[in-house]
Amino acid sequence: MTQQAAEGFRFKMDEEWCEAPGKVATYGDLEGWVTERLRGRGRVLLGALHGEAGVTRDEAGRWQGRALGEFGTLEFLSAEPRALAWRTCADMLGLLDRLAARAEETAGAAEAGEREKTLMGVRDCAEGWSFVLQSLRDMLRFVGTDPSAVELEGRSLAAVARDLRETIQRMGDAMGRGELSGLKDILVHDLGYHVALMREGFERVREKLG
Numbered sequence: 516m517t518q519q520a521a522e523g524f525r526f527k528m529d530e531e532w533c534e535a536p537g538k539v540a541t542y543g544d545l546e547g548w549v550t551e552r553l554r555g556r557g558r559v560l561l562g563a564l565h566g567e568a569g570v571t572r573d574e575a576g577r578w579q580g581r582a583l584g585e586f587g588t589l590e591f592l593s594a595e596p597r598a599l600a601w602r603t604c605a606d607m608l609g610l611l612d613r614l615a616a617r618a619e620e621t622a623g624a625a626e627a628g629e630r631e632k633t634l635m636g637v638r639d640c641a642e643g644w645s646f647v648l649q650s651l652r653d654m655l656r657f658v659g660t661d662p663s664a665v666e667l668e669g670r671s672l673a674a675v676a677r678d679l680r681e682t683i684q685r686m687g688d689a690m691g692r693g694e695l696s697g698l699k700d701i702l703v704h705d706l707g708y709h710v711a712l713m714r715e716g717f718e719r720v721r722e723k724l725g
Contacts, residue, residue, distance in 0.1 A: 524583040527590035528552070535583060542586070543579030549591045558593040565589060600657050601724050604717045607650050611710050614643045618702040625695040625702070633698065637690050640706060641683045648676055651716045658723035665719075667712040675712055682706060 524535040528549055539545050550560050563570040566588055570578075583589075594602070621636025651672075652662045665672040682705045689697050 524586075526588070529591070529593055540583060541579065542575070542581045542583065542589075545583060545589070546575065546579075546591075553591075553593045556593075557595070559596050559599055561592045561594045561599060563589060563591050596657070597724055600654060601721065603650060604654060604721050604724070607647055607654075607717050608714060610643060610647060611713055614640060614647070615707060615710050617643070618706050622699040622702040625698040628695060630693075630695065633695055634690060636702075637686055637698070640702065641686065644679060644683060644706065644709070647713055648679060651713060651720075654717065654720040658720055660720075660723065665716065667715050670712075672716070675709065679709055682709075 524539075524545075525532055526535065526545065527533070535545055536548065539548050546560070546563070553560055563575070565574075565586065617636060617639050621633055621640060624632035624636060655662045655665060655672075662672050667675055682701060685705075686698065686701050689695075689701065
């Protein structure tokens with residue numbers, strides 16, 4: 516990609532047409548430039564569209580060195596930080612409901628001896644709960660709360676996180692030993708116990724956001 520070609524690349528940023536500056540030659544360059552520009556406006560990058568399709572995190576990672584000339588239309592979307600945080604909390608509360616339902620489905624598959632379905636469900640639950648925990652920590656920091664000082668139903672967040680990690684580990688160990696019958700209690704009761712705790716955490720963040 517030559518500098519001249521990069522200068523001719525046009526893209527959208529929140530419905531506004533912009534032209535890539537001369538130093539910007541790749542997707543990664545452009546993403547970084549857009550992020551800095553948005554930060555100066557008091558906003559954060561929400562995501563991007565390539566054509567009409569959303570750019571996934573994996574795609575954005577793979578495209579860091581991809582020349583702008585290889586793209587058709589790119590549009591970057593932003594949000595005011597507090598609005599984004601509120602939306603994230605709402606998304607996480609919805610995810611908690613879906614994780615609870617996924618755990619129930621997986622427990623049913625385990626009772627029926629359906630190993631492949633059980634394995635997929637266990638993976639979904641493990642990944643989902645890890646994501647929820649990290650999101651809660653990020654949101655607490657965003658509203659100026661030290662996660663290490665937070666208590667949920669009388670237990671420190673650190674203790675809750677440790678218990679959650681141990682629960683996920685026991686779930687994986689049970690799968691490794693082929694003990695499907697023992698997964699129901701872990702999925703429904705042990706993981707289910709954390710739903711209310713995480714929900715309380717995100718509700719506290721929303722209170723802080725006003």
